[in-house]
Every structure is written in structure tokens, then in C-alpha cells.
Amino acid sequence: MIPIRNKGGNSPRSSKQATREAPASRVVPKPVPERQVKDARGYQIEQLRRRFSPTESEHENGDTILLFNLAPSDPDFPFDLDHLDVDLRVPAAYPRAPPQLLVRNTDIPRGFAINIEKGWAKLVEEKKGATLLALTNALDKNLESFLSEQKAETVKLMTFKDTKPEPAPIEPVAPPTPPVVRKSYIPLESFTRDQIAEAKGRRAQEVRQLEARMGKLPAYQRSSDGIIYTLPLEPKRRAQLPVGLQGVNSVQLVIPLLYPLQPLRVLLNEAEPEDAEPIEELFSQTAMERKEMTLTSHINYLAQNLHSLAKEAHKPLPVNVPAVEHLADPKTEAKEAEHSSTLDGAKTHIHVIPRPPEWHVGDGDESDDTDEDYSEDEDEDEGGVAVDAEAANANIPTQTSETGVAISFPSIELHGIELLQISILNLSVKCNRCKTLNDINSLTPNTPKSSSCKKCATPFSLTFRPELIHANSTRAGFVDASACTIADLLPSSFIPTCSSCSTPSSQPLLSVRGDTTTNVCRTCHHRFTFSLPTVKFLSYAPGANSLPPPSAPRRRLEKLGLHPGEPLPDRGACAHYRKSNRWFRFSCCSKVYPCDKCHDAEEQHEMEWASRMICGYCSREQRYAVESCAFCGRSVIGKRGKGYWEGGKGTRDRVLMRRGDKRKHRRLGGTATSGKKKEDQ
Secondary structure, three states: OOOOOOOOOOOHHHHHHOOEEEEEEEHHOOOHHHHHHHHHHHHHHHHHHHHHOOOOEEEOOEEEEEEEOOOOOOOOOOOOOOOEEEEEEEEEOOOOOOOOEEEOOOOOOOHHHHHHHHHHHHHHOOOOOOHHHHHHHHHHHOOOHHHOOOOOOOOOOOOOOOOOOOOOOOOEEEEEEEEOOOOOOOOOOOOOOHHOOOHHHHHHHHHHHHHHHOOOOOOEEEEEEEEEEEEEEOOOOOOOOHHHHOOOOOEEEEOOOOOOOOOOEEOOOOOHHHHHHHHHHHHHHHHHOHHHHHHHHHHHHHHHHHHHHHHHHHHOOEEEEEOOOOOOHHHHHHHHHHHHHHHOOOOOOOOOOOOOOHOOOOOOHHHHHHHHOOOOOOOOOOOOOOOOOHHHHHOOOOOOOOOOOOOOOOOOEEOEEEEEEEEEEEEEEOOOOOOOOOEEEOEOOOEEEEEEEOOOOEEEEEEEOOOOEEEEEEEEEEEEEEEEEEEEEEOEEEEEEOOOOOEEOOOOOEOOOEEEEEEOOOOOOOEEEEEEOHHHHOOOOOOOOOOOOOOOOOOOOOOOOOOOOOHHHHHHHHOOOOOOOOOEEEEOOEEEEEOOOHHHHHHHOOOEEEEEEEOOOOOOOOEEOOOEEEOOOEOOOOOOOOOOOOOOOOOOOOOOOOOOOOOOOOOOOHHOOOOOOHHHH
16 A cells, blocks of 8 residues: 655654654754854843833943833733833943843832832843843833832931021020820731631622722723722702812722721812811711711712711811709709609509600701711712712602603613703504504603504594603603503604703704714703613503403403313314314404304304414414414415415415316306305315
């Protein structure tokens, strides 16, 4: 036999031998350029020139100073560092003398710069014989680890000038020195491994929730280390805030790495320091007392109760005033004495119930609503402010009576829009009689519109009562429907109101559910966007959908006792049609009969064509099909290809008959006997 060879002319056996590794004695080192052997220092400096284009200078002692910028090549570099300003000094005796590196960045603390310089020295010691370019590349790869090390300790030298005046000729008498009060040592709080692991897991979960809810807002920002989050904030009662806090539009949330073991802090932006610092301290104390709340709940609490925190933070401290005995009424003292003697005596049926602490209301101070407004509701409005929807809706008067079917957009997104209203509503409704879908277009506010079903001509009417959609309400209004049920929302027209100039749009905007609509205000040219991801219809009162009256009960399908997989009696054939292996469910009465003649014999109403059928071989109900069952695939009209029409009129399509069929050219009419035979077929 002739061995099979590959395209190169070698056999498979020889090719496998060629792929084996070469012995170590035959491995040759990488060739070194001749120029590098003669002048290693100049060759390596030339490599840096071509790579970084540095600024060169010569020192007095012969050292070459190279100044260039080293940008981190790692795309996932975690630190906010554009480039490393490198000062590389190559000695005249290089490579016998090691090169030195200095960090000239002013935005890097000196302690971390020392870590980078020590890391360079360590790389030079470990990679002996490596070129300057190779050492620079190694520094780029290890830059993240050098910056992640603990900050090196540094010493700052300061000079002080003696500005004391010359001593007076008369030496003053020194006042007595107060006793030195030494503060007690407070040890740092330590945590177990289980506590740290649980805190990290909870922090990661709540941070993901916060990013999912606030991440798409324009004012959202996140620091590179994931500790400081800048979030939009819309106070609930901005008019009641101090003047220095009325411009607050965002807040910086500081989340420690061991949250909730470590305290949570906030920094109010666009606020005066003397007004913001007391509120920030008070919020931190409240957050430590309520560690069970999530990050989103804390932001909700701050947005709802910023005015209460401002009043409590700026409340004057109580002055220690000696107690003054009040003059009591003699009658009141007598009643109290009588009541106490009764209680101290024998048992009585009167029990004194202490007043709950939450009933004690201050003298007109609204700061008591801090705990009441602190809600765990983690919902946030789509305009970028986390608020309690129920508390906000309670203060808004209902514009229309809550009857009928409410249209709401639970996931609506409003950006740059103060108010949103439906101007023209288009709906898809379902007839309560025949369940047919009908489109109702051009529903205008508070204007009844009448229409009728396109199938059964049942009349129905609809009236749309609109409401304003804003940051605290997602309900668009109510629809009063008669003899129909709302099925879906069709593309409708909306009128937005700009949040910058409070001017309604002059032209309605057509919006489709699931799409984002963006436009520009014609007055102030402010850009706004709104999106309707989902729509829900909620019935607020019984009978809102105008169901059929009791005289016309809902039709129910009769129970036939059929079992899927088993054939029908006589395989669905009847006395009128012997070759029809199915039953029909007629749409007029939703009852099952083998054929139209069987239906007319039992019912007193006019027959309507059946839209569903039951296979005579497997007893499975399905949509009407002309020839075969959709489940078992068997023919339900006898043998295929004969051309007999199945439907009850007793005629045949002679075009589809085969040429040898004796009935193809027979006269269609005939005697009663021939008609009877035709029906038996």
C-alpha cells in the first residue's frame, strides 16, 4: 500500500514527530542587537525617545534626565489618574548603576508617590538586565498594585516665627493654670468576620438597588471607588426651608465600605455650610438609630423631612433655668388628692390608662412629623426624586370622582416635565356581548362618545375624565364605559408642561406605549422626555365596565364529558352527514352539534357559522379547519381529493372531481330520491 501524504509531502507520522519540542541543548537565546551590545545606555534611551518623546536634559554629574507622561494602559484602571508624570534619571554609569524614578504629579499624595518610587526600585532589583523600556512597561502593569498599598508615612516640616512682643519692665502675675482634663480613651470598634461579611453583602445589594433606581437620571454620579454617590434631591416643602437651603437640588451620599456597621453620611450641595452642617449631623444620628432601613429609604426620608430636620437642627439649645414653682389651683389639687386617695384605697372599676407618647403635641412645632414621615417606601418618582407616593397623593385634591376605570402609568418616566395630560385618547374596547375588539378614536376630555360593535351592533358609549400626571401621581384619569370593557391603549396625544418655564406645549405629542418621546420647549428651548413603558386599567367601582344585566347571564360552555385521545361517538358522524368526522361549536349559542341541521332541530334561533370544532378521532377542541385535525392530523371529511364540499348545502365542486368520477357530469338537480341519496352521502 502507498502511504498517504499531506500537501507538504510528509506523512502523518513524520508531521507528528516534527511537532515535538526541541531539546534544551538546541534552544538558542534571543539575538541581541549589535548596537545594544556596544552602547547599551544609548540604545535604551533611544527606545524611550521613540516610545514617549520625552523632554531631555543633562545633569552636572553626567546623568540624563527624561521627563515624560505614562498613561495607564489598563482599560479597567480603578483610579482617577489620567497619566503619571515621570522623572526618569539614567546615571552615566548605567547599566552598572541603577536608574532612579521620581513622581512629579501634584494631584497624587506624597505617600502614594513614594510607594510608586519604591515599586520602581523593586522592579529594577528583580529584573536585572532588563531594558529601560521593559522596566517602564512593568511599572505600567503594576501601577494599580503600587497605588493600592498603604500610604507611606511622610513628615512635614513647618517653620514658626516668634512674634511675641518684648517683655515689659514689670513682670505680670501669671493666672492660675486650670487643671488639665484628660479625655478618656475610647477604643476603636471592632467587628467579627461574620459581621463584616454580612455588612458587605447587604451593602452590595442596596447599592445595586440604588444604582438601578437612580442610575439613569442625568444628575447621577458615582465616584471611582464606589463610596460617594451624587443623587438628585427635591425637598417636599421647599418653601419652608431656610434661605440657605432653598437651592438644594442634589445630595452626596457617603456609603462606607462597612455600611451599615459604619455610619452613613450625606453632604448637601448648593447649600450654605452653616445651614447644611447641622442637618448633616442630625441625619447621620437618625441613620445610625434606624439601621434596618435601606439606602433608598434614607433618601426618601431626607426628601420628605428636610424641612423638619432644618427646624430641629436650628432649634435653640435649652438654657438651664432654675425651676419655678407654679401656682396650682386649690380646686384642682383637691380633685387630684381625692382621686389618688380613691386609687390608693380599695379596688375600683376605674383604670387609669396613661396617655401614649405620640399624643403629646408641641406648641405648634411641626418637627414631630419627622418619625411619621419616615417611610420605608422605596418608590421614587421618575423625575429624579425619591418620595413617598402615598403621602404625596394625600395632599393633592382629587380632580374627578373615583368611579369607572382608572388609567395609570406605574412606570412612567418624566424628565424635564412638570405636568403631563392626555388631550386625545384612543382606546381598544371589547364588546360585552360578542367579545369583539373595537377601536374607539378621538376621545376628548369630558365629552361622551357613542359607537357600536362592528359585529353585533351593540351600542356603547365612553366618557373620558382626565387628570394631571406629575411626579407624585401616575394616574391619567377615568373612563366611564357602557356595554364594553377597556382592552388596551392605542397611540394617543399628550400635552406636556415644561418644568423650566411652566409653559404647556402648544402642539400635542403623539406617544406610543413602550417608546420614548423627546421634544424641545418652544418658549425656553428646554429639552424634555417622557416614556410610557406600561399601562394599567383599574376598576374603582362595581359595574364600572357595564357588564350585561342579570337577564342576560354570561354563557357557559356545556360539559360534554369528552376525554382527549378517545374518539367521539360514531367518530362524530350524524344521520345527515355520514362522512363528517367532527362536531361543531356554533358561535350563536356556544353549543356543540354534529351539523347545522342537528342545531336547527334542537334550537329555536337562527344558526350562525361555527368557528370551532371537535375532532371525531381524538376529541380535542380546536379552531375550525377545512380538512384535517390540528392535533392528530387525520382527515375529518372522509377521503381527501374527492372534491365533496363539507358545509351543509349539498353541492360539489365539479372542477376538483377526477375525470373518471361518474358524478362529475351528472345533472345537479333531480328527483327527491336522488336528493335523499345525496344527503346520505
